Amino acid sequence: MNPDDPTAADTDMRLVGPAADGEDQAVEAALRPRSLGEFVGQERVREQLDLVLRAALARGATADHVLLSGAPGLGKTTLSMIIAAEMNAPIRITSGPAIQHAGDLAAILSSLQEGEVLFLDEIHRMSRPAEEMLYMAMEDFRVDVIVGKGPGATAIPLELPPFTLVGATTRAGLLPPPLRDRFGFTAHMEFYDPAELKRVVHRSASLLDVEIDTEGAAEIAGRSRGTPRIANRLLRRVRDYAQVKADGRIDREVAAAALAVYEVDGRGLDRLDRAVLGALLRLFGGGPVGLSTLAVAVGEERETVEEVAEPFLVREGLLARTPRGRIATPAAWTHLGLVPPQQGPGAGGQQGLFGA
Numbered sequence: 001m002n003p004d005d006p007t008a009a010d011t012d013m014r015l016v017g018p019a020a021d022g023e024d025q026a027v028e029a030a031l032r033p034r035s036l037g038e039f040v041g042q043e044r045v046r047e048q049l050d051l052v053l054r055a056a057l058a059r060g061a062t063a064d065h066v067l068l069s070g071a072p073g074l075g076k077t078t079l080s081m082i083i084a085a086e087m088n089a090p091i092r093i094t095s096g097p098a099i100q101h102a103g104d105l106a107a108i109l110s111s112l113q114e115g116e117v118l119f120l121d122e123i124h125r126m127s128r129p130a131e132e133m134l135y136m137a138m139e140d141f142r143v144d145v146i147v148g149k150g151p152g153a154t155a156i157p158l159e160l161p162p163f164t165l166v167g168a169t170t171r172a173g174l175l176p177p178p179l180r181d182r183f184g185f186t187a188h189m190e191f192y193d194p195a196e197l198k199r200v201v202h203r204s205a206s207l208l209d210v211e212i213d214t215e216g217a218a219e220i221a222g223r224s225r226g227t228p229r230i231a232n233r234l235l236r237r238v239r240d241y242a243q244v245k246a247d248g249r250i251d252r253e254v255a256a257a258a259l260a261v262y263e264v265d266g267r268g269l270d271r272l273d274r275a276v277l278g279a280l281l282r283l284f285g286g287g288p289v290g291l292s293t294l295a296v297a298v299g300e301e302r303e304t305v306e307e308v309a310e311p312f313l314v315r316e317g318l319l320a321r322t323p324r325g326r327i328a329t330p331a332a333w334t335h336l337g338l339v340p341p342q343q344g345p346g347a348g349g350q351q352g353l354f355g356a
């Protein structure tokens with residue numbers, strides 16, 4: 001979770017939020033695939049990574065540095081652990097926000113063992129001096145530790161054992177090119193399709209010892225917003241429901257009834273998403289309407305609407321951001337079961353009325 005993110009709390013409280021909550025963290029370790037073979041989906045990334053790792057193993061060398069980019073919950077941490085496991089190497093896990101001084105990074109780097117994997121989550125949030133130290137460490141396996149201040153400061157070179165840096169970021173575009181260029185292998189992780197998520201659900205259900213049929217898994221997969229973390233979380237909630245209200249087994253009916261209780265609809269929208277979409281359609285005739293107006297209409301902060309609800313609505317093709325404001329697509333009307341207003345001559349009178 002990002003403590004500087006004003007929307008983080010809202011995101012974390014949502015059943016369909018992509019960031020890990022406390023409960024996720026406790027069970028995720030048990031559900032993590034441990035090898036490339038077990039890792040579901042992301043075929044291209046897996047194939048490429050497999051070559052990189054096997055070639056390094058054959059040469060008896062440390063694997064190249066790897067950059068993983070993609071939305072939260074798609075498996076970046078999991079993949080970094082798999083890289084270490086496949087290389088038979090230990091792994092050290094830290095994150096950009098935890099490294100605020102170059103000295104913090106020097107301490108970590110100087111204690112790495114030969115061949116160790118250093119996983120640096122949210123690498124785009126590291127401080128600039130630490131980032132500059134990382135350039136040299138990645139390229140030459142060396143850092144200059146600065147001792148003292150001002151004109152008397154001296155740089156003491158420190159040799160490092162070869163290591164593999166696995167950087168993860170949700171915002172690859174924010175990485176400075178010199179840092180990006182130092183990764184030998186870069187992979188962008190895509191959202192998962194429903195068939196892949198179905199496999200994730202089946203796999204997790206078997207690890208959690210939950211009985212689920214193929215339609216039940218499909219029902220959960222279809223509401224998981226392309227994200228394995230969300231699929232696993234929905235599965236746990238559906239399991240609760242199945243235990244309390246049914247005989248413990250999950251089929252389509254049980255999954256749909258459970259997720260209706262949690263207000264996650266057939267397409268994975270939750271109450272906030274539907275409130276935003278509903279206001280846009282019912283109050284503003286489908287838009288265009290300014291973001292601030294829309295936020296007031298649903299009683300949320302601007303940032304919450306923009307950063308928490310909208311990305312998924314846009315991705316799903318239900319809402320579009322235009323220079324004149326937010327507009328609903330025809331699919332939005334259909335999804336909420338509403339009929340768009342007639343667009344005859346003289347219609348569209350509301351267009352442009354609702355500014356930011």
Ligand SMILES: Nc1ncnc2c1ncn2[C@@H]1O[C@H](COP(=O)(O)OP(=O)(O)OP(=O)(O)O)[C@@H](O)[C@H]1O
Nearest residue numbers: 028031032039040072073074075076077078228229
């Ligand atoms: N390809 C996959 N196959 C099976 N399970 C997966 C896969 N990817 C992720 N998961 C599951 O989803 C959960 C979240 O994955 P992970 O923590 O690796 O995501 P992340 O991209 O690192 O997220 P964040 O950016 O929030 O750190 C894990 O518990 C893991 O079990």
